[in-house]
Amino acid sequence: MAKRLETFLEHLEQADNQADLQDRAQDLQGILRVDHVVYHWVSTTGEQYGCGTYDPVWVQKYVQKDYLRVDPVVLGCYQRFHPVDWKRLDWSSKSARAFRREAMDHGVGNQGFSIPIRGPKGQFALFTVSHSCDDAAWATFTDAYRRDLILIAHGFNQKALEFEGVAHRGPKKALSPREVDAMTLLAVGYSRAQVAQSLAISEHTLRVYIESARFKLGAMNTTHAVARAMSQGHIVV
């Protein structure tokens, strides 16, 4: 699965337009075997844009009926930035309960996990996976994929920002000399202990170098980071 998600992230990064994002949402639905994957951007003026696998009839109804003002997921996540299981939200009002029934009728599912995203200049977006299953199965799924889903959510958002021309600019992140050293030694098969010893640093410090290289490379784990460092020409072995 880790390999498939890595490949997925590579594909996502190559998306050129909104139609590609729609295809990627469908790919992810298949990879994760969940009922739905949705990316949803709400501008400060209330304009909406998104892609995903929800029933188009439901999406149209959502926009027409202005459910943005009722949807507990949007209300609970707006201006916040931590990932949320839908069970944690307030579904107690009459309008929220009616909204939930309608969503379920359109196959949205009884479970959901949403990641609010705060971008530059007050940008707000939501990435959601939803499914029909019991609480225990859902907890297992979200525990296993929380970190991956956060990375993927921001991958979608990064693309959307790019298309809108508001992505964080800046040079393609270069690795620092220490990060290059660490990645190179890992690439040639050294263990972490051996790398730390070769660079005369503690394993704790080494971990920080690896982690910072990993986020610069947009990688999911150390192996993925090493692979990316090689494929992007940061290291040569």
Add this chain to the structure above:
Amino acid sequence: MLHFIYACDLPAHPDLADTMFRNRAQQFKDRLGWDVTVDDRGWEQDQYDRLNPLYVIVSDQGRHAASMRLLPTTGPTMVNDHFQQLLPDGPLHSAQIWECTRFCLAPGQGTTAASALQLAGGHLMQAFGVDHFVGVYDRLMTRIYRGIGASPHQLGAAQGICAGLWTFDRDSLRDLSRRADIPLGQVAADFSTSLAAMGRSNAA
């Protein structure tokens, strides 16, 4: 007790908010002499408090004992907006790094409260899938951070100010739990109490 409260939910905790912002004025304006703004209530606040940050607060009998302020680095942050000179590798924007600022202790509070705060922060990171906090701190704090079992990895430094990354593994959380004298189960319980409230009010 440990609290995790977004700015929009602070009105539900008036005493905690009042003592936190007053203690911040005492620490940053009076003690450290920073150029910060204190209003007529005696509260220290800046533009980042208006971005609905998430506060981590340690309370003692309902009053603020220690706190810090968290913001995601995918949006505006102090370190990227004002302290680029401390970031040799350029601005930090990552889904898995949150910025931690305004690390504050109430007068009379010491290393136990500071450890409790780091413990709370470390727990939050695990629960929310955050790998690192990035923060700007006075070089004088380096020893204090080491003393409470939460040393940052320094990214850069200039004129007595440093930027650093924090991360916590299971061992360091157990260590902080012992230093703070708060069992890990209690941290988890306080966290879920706060979390239940986090998704239940509509952000302003």
